[in-house]
Amino acid sequence: MTKPLPYALQKIEIDRFQCIKKTCIQDLTNRTPWIFLVGENGDGKTAFLQALTIGVCGAKNALNILEQQRENCRIRLWLWEDGQYEYKELSWDQETQLHTHLYTPREWGPGGRPDYYCAYGPSRLEIQGDQSIGQERENIDPEKNLLDQRGNLRSIERWIKDEKLEENENPKVGVRLDNVIRLLVRLMPNVSEIRLKGKHLRFREKGYWASINEVASGHKAILAMAGDILIRLFERQPEETEPENLKGIVVIDELDVHIHPVYQREFPKLLSRAFPLVQFICSTHSPIPLLGAPENSRFFVVERDEVSGTKVRDVGVDVCRLHPNALLTSPLFNLEALFSECLKDYTDIDPEDDYNKIRERRILEEKIEKISQTDNPIPKDWIEG
Incomplete structure (x- = not known):
């Protein structure tokens, strides 16, 4: 339950x-x-x-x-x-x-x-620029993206860089940072790895190491929103290291x-x-x-x-x-x-719900059509299948 x-x-x-x-x-x-x-x-x-x-x-x-x-x-x-x-x-x-x-x-x-409480409108691609954390907090309230379409989201790239600077001084920070990066990889399809190289994040997207501005818009939208959620809720629970406890x-x-x-x-x-x-x-x-x-x-x-x-x-x-x-x-x-607007006759509808089954049936029908034009008998299992 x-x-x-x-x-x-x-x-x-x-x-x-x-x-x-x-x-x-x-x-x-x-x-x-x-x-x-x-x-x-x-x-x-x-x-x-x-x-x-x-x-x-x-x-x-x-x-x-x-x-x-x-x-x-x-x-x-x-x-x-x-x-x-x-x-x-x-x-x-x-x-x-x-x-x-x-x-x-x-x-x-x-x-x-x-x-x-965090709220997001349909425009979730704009991430706040390179400002201090204090400036970000002042300029972006968590509901502003929904209520005001100009409300950018907090920068997870900037947050990870700042966390990295504190990693040696506070062991909890390193644990939290590793957990966040693993979570972001799980949330973004076709991204297998995230690394901080210099001042910027790099994303291994189907074999290509992309910057945050190069990743697919779907990945960027997920990254921007999930990153914003993580930043805000971790700020509220600063001693927490596990995202699942937010x-x-x-x-x-x-x-x-x-x-x-x-x-x-x-x-x-x-x-x-x-x-x-x-x-x-x-x-x-x-x-x-x-x-x-x-x-x-x-x-x-x-x-x-x-x-x-x-x-x-x-x-x-x-x-x-x-x-x-x-x-x-x-x-x-x-x-x-x-049904498609191109459909002229409902009797032409493929009855299967699975496209692979439709493809298999069409291949079999083509085989039956070819063999029926010869003197060879049609295999019984083809017809029964």
């Missing part, structure tokens, strides 16, 4: 935020490792994740969003913080352009926000961006193995990450119409028991037709 998470969302109510008139997710538990949001473009997935983030972190990095509100809004949250049940509420008055934020500051860091909540908008379908399925599972004490809340346009969802994950559909605005619904789909085609046609995605 899934272990309880120290930080987890239990319930959220959103009233009149952007395209959301009124919606609610409730009855979540602290044994839910992943929460997935799916829905069409423009239905309000990003708005929901931004409302959640503002409710947790406050309005510091969201004033540009709140000032565009056309009416008052309210966001209410119930969640576990380090095992304790907490309530938060943020209200925005459109007329006065002022907000009130009710929260328990026990879990808040020196930056005036909770330091267990605790928090991570929000990811458009999880599938930049990632090949083969790896989309593996990514949720790998992230949960790397950070088993972190709850992940994400949106995705692709059904494939759902196939890799860990046990006890929850799945919600975000829908929007002109009358009701954006609604978030639990459609009760048991993803782990569905064939991929059934997942696409389920209420989660509502894809009515799975």
Whole structure:
């Protein structure tokens, strides 16, 4: 059975935020490792994740969003913080352009926000330049990448260089550094080794030693986000050396961006193995990450119409028991037709679900066609197969 998470969302109510008139997710538990949001473009997935983030972190990095509100809004949250049940509420008055934020500051860091919470928008390729750690902390709050698309991520390359300088003085630093590099290699497909050469990281990507600017965009997106998570949560738990002991909540908008379908399925599972004490809340346009969802994950559909605005619904789909085609046609995605537009006759459809089996059958059909044009008999096992 899934272990309880120290930080987890239990319930959220959103009233009149952007395209959301009124919606609610409730009855979540602290044994839910992943929460997935799916829905069409423009239905309000990003708005929901931004409302959640503002409710947790406050309005510091969201004033540009709140000032565009056309009416008052309210966001209410119930969640576990380090095992304790907490309530938060943020209200925005459109007329006065002022907000009130009710929260328990026990879990808040020196930056005036909770330091267990990280949030990422779909643009995850920009990494902060060569600044001091103090400058990075000042310029980049952990939720800024989601709330402000200009929010760059902390530099894991710079962090590793700084850790390397302290390695001889503190044995724990060396252990932590080795663990981080091993974790990053596990998370990035087709990267077999990472080395620090001089002032820069090098990545062995399919036999080629690439710099951080040369690696594939998918690898760079994974590196940037995972690196940012590691830096922030290790800063919160400075005595910790094992990434698997880091605790928090991570929000990811458009999880599938930049990632090949083969790896989309593996990514949720790998992230949960790397950070088993972190709850992940994400949106995705692709059904494939759902196939890799860990046990006890929850799945919600975000829908929007002109009358009701954006609604978030639990459609009760048991993803782990569905064939991929059934997942696409389920209420989660509502894809009515799975066939190519080039298909003229449905009788031409290959009945197999596995491409290798289709290829084997076509080769066999070609053999049968050739031998049928001769006087030789067709082998019985060919026909029965």
